[in-house]
Amino acid sequence: MMPSEFKTAANAPTGANGTHDPSAGESARLASMSGAAMVLEALVMEGVDTIWGYPGGAVLPFYDALAQQDRIEHILVRHEQAAIHAADGYSRATGSVGVALVTSGPGVTNAVTGIATAYFDSIPLVVISGNVPLSVIGQDAFQECDAVGITRPVVKHSFLVRRVEDIPATMKKAFHIARTGRPGPVHVDVPKDVALAVGRFEYPERLALRSYRPASAGHSGHIRQAARLLRGASAPLIYTGGGVIASASASDVIELASLLDAPVTSTLMGLGAFPASDPRFIGMPGMHGTYEANQAMQACDVIIAIGARFDDRVIGNVDDFCSRAREIIHIDIDPASIAKRVRPTVPIVGDARCVVAELNRVLREDSASNASRDAWWAQIATWRARQCLAYNDTGEIIKPQFVIETIAALTGGNAFICADVGQHQMWTAQYFGFDRPRRWVNSGGLGTMGVGLPFAMGVKRAFPDHDVFTVTGDGSIQMCIQELSTCRQYDLPIKIVSLNNGHLGMVKQLQDVEYGKRRSHSYMEALPDFAALARAYGHVGLRIDRRADVEGAIREAMAMKDRTVFMDFHVDPAADVWPMVRSGRGLEDMLLPSA
Secondary structure, eight states: OOSSTTOOOTTSOBOTTSSBOOOHHHHHHHHSEEHHHHHHHHHHHTTOOEEEEOOOGGGHHHHHHHHTOSSSEEEEOSSHHHHHHHHHHHHHHHSSOEEEEEOSTHHHHHHHHHHHHHHHTTOOEEEEEEEOOGGGTTTTOTTOOOHHHHHGGGSSEEEEOOSGGGHHHHHHHHHHHHHSSSOOEEEEEEEHHHHHOEEOOOOOSOOOOTTOOOOOSOOHHHHHHHHHHHHHOSSEEEEEOHHHHHTTOHHHHHHHHHHHTOOEEEOGGGTTSSOTTSTTBOOOOSTTOOHHHHHHHHHOSEEEEESOOOOHHHHOSHHHHHTSOOEEEEEESOGGGTTSSSOOSEEEESOHHHHHHHHHHHHHHOOOOOOOOHHHHHHHHHHHTTOTTOOOOOSSSBOHHHHHHHHHHHHTTOSEEEEOSSHHHHHHHHHSOOOSTTSEEOOOSSOOTTOHHHHHHHHHHHOTTSOEEEEEETTGGGGSGGGHHHHHHTTOOOEEEEEEOSBOHHHHHHHHHHSTTOOOSOBOSSOOOHHHHHHHTTSEEEEEOSGGGHHHHHHHHHHOTTSOEEEEEEBOTTOOOOSEEOTTOOTTOEEOTTO
């Protein structure tokens, strides 16, 4: 799936001027195509090479069309939710549009969690579903549901195709909407009779969507105002989010930090947009952010937010955050995200890459120098000295933080790291140290357990020659563990790191902190032998119980390039994620490791 817009198929005939110039045979084929074949043809025109899906009666026309072509590979997952997650993981790692195919009724409803996961993290997908024939829609037909209505709250747009001749334009619109503006999933619902109908395929070269015109360049006056505020700030802070990665503006943000000599903090979704190894990086802010990042969020006099939402997990109590005197510059391509929770001094609607590049240009041409930042950096050094991520690593029991640090050291930080949701996700975010964008793949906004394994499948499909790890827990892995079968069938040799503490760890920690240690249904008393289960699926299974064996197990797994390896690390069940800001508290009200 090529990230550039509106690619033509690699094997499509072209004329001397580069325009589409089909032969007579090709013209005859395009003149009489089924609706299902048209959908596949549109995918080829968009550069798609992989579809993740699961068949059913309403989409059998698509599967028949797939059987008669060899330009797109279909990967059969074991559950529709995993199809969406895998397409999502492919998209997060590549920046291109992921594609999934599901059937009507339960196929669509099973897919909703995956669609919502992508929606809340602004991931571009095109999800194609089959439906019952038009003639019986609304009559409670077998496996019928209101697919458009069900998906509408968690997609950028949902199409119901009623005529076969509308398929080419609809698919063009779907990809355009998914990848432009604030990216997100788009749903295309195709009734079975429309998929079977025959018509002429003519793919439009251009689109005219009068009601959809996302901004790109920001307001020039606001950009100059932002530059003045940043130059004059004695304690500036650059706060980055997933929008920096989505807009491919990481290099521009690095330049901005250099021009301002300002500290940088990144949200969970933004990790890797600014190198963790850069001394200006002060860590992740928010609920499980670093002490220095949260203190800086509160104490700065000018904060520039780039592609970030000021969400509740980042700023804590919004009233407490807004009570602090500071100037706020907010850059986001989605106007609905600006002033949604925090009112900025300077709102800039536009693509982060365009806006930050222009801001850098203004700063470079400005002869004024920055206000002194010496006191600000001295204060940050004092906060850093608290060493909020230090942990006790004595004895033979395996500390989960040590496992993550070992993976980072052995991979040189170059692997793709996927994660499920829970304590293991936060430890990975805190201790891996991401230096490059799109190497960290996790569910941020929706916080979906079970994503780790299918995410890794999507990433490995996109980058078969790279190491792909997924970090999971004994609870999360069981939600999509059947996809081990997909890994076996399609040769997707990923490395699974299970931080097994016998609990739903994050739930357990919250019960300890907020509910007087009353642990209600947050423990696991009937866990399988994960290593043996992995072997039953045809993979390599390893159980690791001692700290001394951690490095050797990871090295052994990495050496098996062509095998999926399940590493079941039995870690300290008492380990928790620190620091922590409790729900409803301000960012300075943190529980630290010694608490």
